[in-house]
Amino acid sequence: MNIDRSRRIWMLIFICLLCLLVASEVISLMMRDDTDLSVEEEGRTGLSKAFTSLGGDHTVSKVLTSPALLLEEEDPSRTLFISIGPQREYTATEVHTLDKFYRRGGKLLLADDTGRINSLSGRFDITIIPGQLYDETFEGHPDLVKIDDIDLDLFTGFLLLNRPSSLIFSSGQGIIRSSPASWVDRNGNGVMDNLTSAQGEAPGPRYIAAITDPDPSSTEQGNVVVLSDPSIFMNDMIDRADNMDLFLSLVRFLLPDGGKVVFDESVHSTTGIPGLVQRGSSIPLLLITDVNLKIVVGTFITITLFAFAYLQEPPAVHRHVSVLDRTGVAEIVDPGLYDGDITEMRKVFLDRVRVAYGMSSEAFSGLTWDELGSMIDNDTLYDFARSGSLKKGIDLNNIIVGVSTWARA
Amino acid sequence: MSGFSSRAIGYSSASIVLIVLSVVMSSRLFLIGGLLCLAVMLLSFSFIPARPRIERDVERNQIFESETLDVGVRVDTRQSMGNLEIYDRISPGLEVRDSSNCAMLPPGKRFFRYEIEAPLRGYHPLGPTSVRRWDPMWLWFLEEEIDNTEQLTVFPSMEARRAKEMLVLRAKQRPGEMRLRRVGMGKEFHSIRDYTPSDPFNTINWKATARTGKLLVNQFEAESVTDIMFLLDARMVTRVGTMVDNPLERSIRFIASVTAGLLQTSNRVGLIIYGSTVSVFKPMGGPSALPTILHTLTNVTPSGYNTLGATVSYSLSYLDPNVPVIMFSPLSEDPTIKEAVKNLIGRGHPLTIISPSGVEFERGVYLGKLTPKYLLKRLSRENLLTDLHSMGARVLDWTPDMDLTRALEEVWG
Numbered sequence: 001m002n003i004d005r006s007r008r009i010w011m012l013i014f015i016c017l018l019c020l021l022v023a024s025e026v027i028s029l030m031m032r033d034d035t036d037l038s039v040e041e042e043g044r045t046g047l048s049k050a051f052t053s054l055g056g057d058h059t060v061s062k063v064l065t066s067p068a069l070l071l072e073e074e075d076p077s078r079t080l081f082i083s084i085g086p087q088r089e090y091t092a093t094e095v096h097t098l099d100k101f102y103r104r105g106g107k108l109l110l111a112d113d114t115g116r117i118n119s120l121s122g123r124f125d126i127t128i129i130p131g132q133l134y135d136e137t138f139e140g141h142p143d144l145v146k147i148d149d150i151d152l153d154l155f156t157g158f159l160l161l162n163r164p165s166s167l168i169f170s171s172g173q174g175i176i177r178s179s180p181a182s183w184v185d186r187n188g189n190g191v192m193d194n195l196t197s198a199q200g201e202a203p204g205p206r207y208i209a210a211i212t213d214p215d216p217s218s219t220e221q222g223n224v225v226v227l228s229d230p231s232i233f234m235n236d237m238i239d240r241a242d243n244m245d246l247f248l249s250l251v252r253f254l255l256p257d258g259g260k261v262v263f264d265e266s267v268h269s270t271t272g273i274p275g276l277v278q279r280g281s282s283i284p285l286l287l288i289t290d291v292n293l294k295i296v297v298g299t300f301i302t303i304t305l306f307a308f309a310y311l312q313e314p315p316a317v318h319r320h321v322s323v324l325d326r327t328g329v330a331e332i333v334d335p336g337l338y339d340g341d342i343t344e345m346r347k348v349f350l351d352r353v354r355v356a357y358g359m360s361s362e363a364f365s366g367l368t369w370d371e372l373g374s375m376i377d378n379d380t381l382y383d384f385a386r387s388g389s390l391k392k393g394i395d396l397n398n399i400i401v402g403v404s405t406w407a408r409a
Numbered sequence: 410m411s412g413f414s415s416r417a418i419g420y421s422s423a424s425i426v427l428i429v430l431s432v433v434m435s436s437r438l439f440l441i442g443g444l445l446c447l448a449v450m451l452l453s454f455s456f457i458p459a460r461p462r463i464e465r466d467v468e469r470n471q472i473f474e475s476e477t478l479d480v481g482v483r484v485d486t487r488q489s490m491g492n493l494e495i496y497d498r499i500s501p502g503l504e505v506r507d508s509s510n511c512a513m514l515p516p517g518k519r520f521f522r523y524e525i526e527a528p529l530r531g532y533h534p535l536g537p538t539s540v541r542r543w544d545p546m547w548l549w550f551l552e553e554e555i556d557n558t559e560q561l562t563v564f565p566s567m568e569a570r571r572a573k574e575m576l577v578l579r580a581k582q583r584p585g586e587m588r589l590r591r592v593g594m595g596k597e598f599h600s601i602r603d604y605t606p607s608d609p610f611n612t613i614n615w616k617a618t619a620r621t622g623k624l625l626v627n628q629f630e631a632e633s634v635t636d637i638m639f640l641l642d643a644r645m646v647t648r649v650g651t652m653v654d655n656p657l658e659r660s661i662r663f664i665a666s667v668t669a670g671l672l673q674t675s676n677r678v679g680l681i682i683y684g685s686t687v688s689v690f691k692p693m694g695g696p697s698a699l700p701t702i703l704h705t706l707t708n709v710t711p712s713g714y715n716t717l718g719a720t721v722s723y724s725l726s727y728l729d730p731n732v733p734v735i736m737f738s739p740l741s742e743d744p745t746i747k748e749a750v751k752n753l754i755g756r757g758h759p760l761t762i763i764s765p766s767g768v769e770f771e772r773g774v775y776l777g778k779l780t781p782k783y784l785l786k787r788l789s790r791e792n793l794l795t796d797l798h799s800m801g802a803r804v805l806d807w808t809p810d811m812d813l814t815r816a817l818e819e820v821w822g
Binding site: 007010011014017018021024089090091092093283287292295296299302303306307310313314315318319320321322323324325326327328329330331332334335336337341344345347348349351352355358396397400401403404 | 772796
């Protein structure tokens with residue numbers, strides 16, 4: 001039928017589009033190969049030096065699948081989460097989880113120059129401004145911006161930045177900033193222009209690092225440091241100027257009594273077996289994490305309820321049902337013979353004898369047992385007719401066969 | 410009433426899953442997919458066809474068993490979007506022979522037809538028609554029933570021609586109207602008997618009533634060729650076998666065939682039916698008799714456990730003396746049969762017992778298997794038939810393999 005055919009075609013198109021959609025997302029997730037700023041990367045763009053530089057009081061680990069695992073952290077106040085140069089944005093779930101981690105006393109060190117981390121840092125009122133920061137003080141190349149004379153409680157020295165960006169914050173405090181001659185190339189043309197607009201490139205000091213204010217009402221609240229240049233910690237840059245000192249100082253500042261340092265590798269694609277584990281388990285892990293688990297369970301229940309409602313009362317299939325093939329039984333409801341049938345069988349047999357001899361009921365009832373015995377001429381049947389019960393070794397089936405084959409001698 | 414299809418669950422599940430995934434994975438693509446899916450569903454929901462006008466065309470409303478009938482259904486609705494699922498209900502006692510009584514149609518002026526066969530007598534309803542108005546994607550529907558029920562009367566099948574041939578052959582010795590010394594609806598006085606509720610008032614013998622203190626009526630001599638009284642067992646036990654072929658249906662077909670033949674040869678036919686109640690139809694003739702008897706037979710339903718003994722006791726006052734009685738019964742599950750037969754024969758009614766074998770029909774249900782219980786019941790039946798025969802009744806053991814024509818020949822041939 002045409003309707004059926006068109007229905008099938010639409011269905012097929014729908015399923016194909018759905019599969020395409022899911023496949024494209026999954027494949028894009030699986031095929032990603034961004035090892036820059038990964039602790040697994042030992043080349044100049046990797047973070048292996050920073051990773052191996054920690055030791056002593058600190059236990060160093062990395063999270064491959066999702067930072068949502070931090071929910072299981074038993075002592076957040078002695079745990080530092082480090083995310084440097086994430087290659088993707090954090091999902092709502094991850095942001096929610098890290099926020100929870102922070103509120104339980106967790107420490108975070110975030111560094112990014114692209115704005116990808118804003119979904120997370122925005123929770124702490126700190127925002128990375130995309131656009132390269134230029135300064136009059138640089139070393140060899142305008143991309144390598146130099147920040148001199150940093151004098152903080154936690155760090156003293158100078159830094160060499162690599163194509164940094166800047167950040168703004170509405171709470172907390174800036175800890176490192178560029179010189180008043182610096183400017184941000186917001187439109188990416190490499191020229192200081194667009195000086196008039198609010199989002200302009202006018203020169204002035206820009207913040208490179210900021211730290212959240214401790215909450216006086218909460219003893220458990222954590223601490224977050226955000227840097228607008230992740231590449232100062234990469235292998236090629238960490239040994240220049242006092243970059244390594246800054247890194248170690250920040251770790252010491254955030255974990256003064258030592259503790260656990262967790263590098264977030266879920267935002268970088270790793271290779272080899274860890275990569276496989278990372279790709280294979282990230283989506284399922286996300287689905288069962290914290291609030292997602294509730295969402296997924298809720299979804300599952302909703303769909304199950306839909307399905308149950310459907311199965312409970314599915315639309316009746318319109319089909320003519322005929323009752324003409326129905327059968328009925330009355331006398332042979334059970335085809336076998338049982339003890340309850342003995343009386344009837346005896347009566348049937350006696351009637352059979354009477355009818356065979358053409359006798360009336362009255363005449364037949366006047367017979368003696370001997371006369372009846374000679375008429376029946378069969379010991380088994382005679383015993384049955386006389387006693388109305390079955391002798392040992394004889395069952396009703398024997399009797400019925402005997403009765404049905406019995407004939408007048 | 411409304412409902413939804415499994416497809417709707419699929420679409421809604423897909424949209425929910427996509428939206429959830431989009432939230433979990435922060436994926437705009439999933440969000441777009443989920444919302445698109447939802448939008449398509451909602452859009453489809455808004456295109457439901459208007460309530461259609463439905464008319465059924467049936468060429469006849471009275472047929473005989475085994476005949477077929479064309480049924481046409483006209484559907485008219487104005488809206489062009491969506492789908493219609495039309496289901497023209499018919500009685501479960503009918504069969505759809507050709508095409509289907511269910512149709513999936515696009516809206517507009519449409520027509521579909523189907524052919525039904527009526528293997529079983531009865532008053533069968535055609536309708537109501539169930540209409541499901543679906544959205545264009547067959548996701549959900551609104552269902553309603555349009556009450557356009559009609560009644561199809563299916564009379565029992567008749568082999569009237571063969572019956573008439575045999576009856577004419579037998580009646581040749583005394584053709585035409587003749588006066589019989591029997592009670593009937595003639596003009597010559599025959600005797601006085603007790604009043605029964607069905608007697609007309611003008612037959613009451615007021616003098617005799619005044620003399621005796623109880624209502625008495627005059628009986629007159631019959632002027633037709635023959636009066637025959639059929640005694641039909643319509644108890645629940647007559648339903649053994651299949652719906653179409655069982656002792657009751659066989660008996661009814663036999664009676665219908667013979668009745669038509671008898672009435673065509675100017676005889677009168679009466680009918681006693683017992684089951685849950687006892688119904689007596691006094692002998693009748695003329696052109697209106699056949700439709701009356703056919704309708705009566707069409708309406709018979711197997712039910713109840715009345716005995717033959719009670720039936721005969723109740724109906725004897727309705728039976729004119731010496732009227733031949735033809736009894737149809739499987740003779741099962743009734744301990745009063747012998748007494749009743751003795752009673753009838755003792756009153757001078759020539760009795761023919763046509764007994765469709767209940768145990769044989771039941772054996773058919775067990776695919777012909779020879780079971781111990783069957784053997785017992787068969788022996789019991791054989792004894793009973795022999796006894797009834799020896800009482801003076803003419804007995805026909807009608808087994809399932811003996812068709813109606815042969816049974817007719819056995820009785821009248």
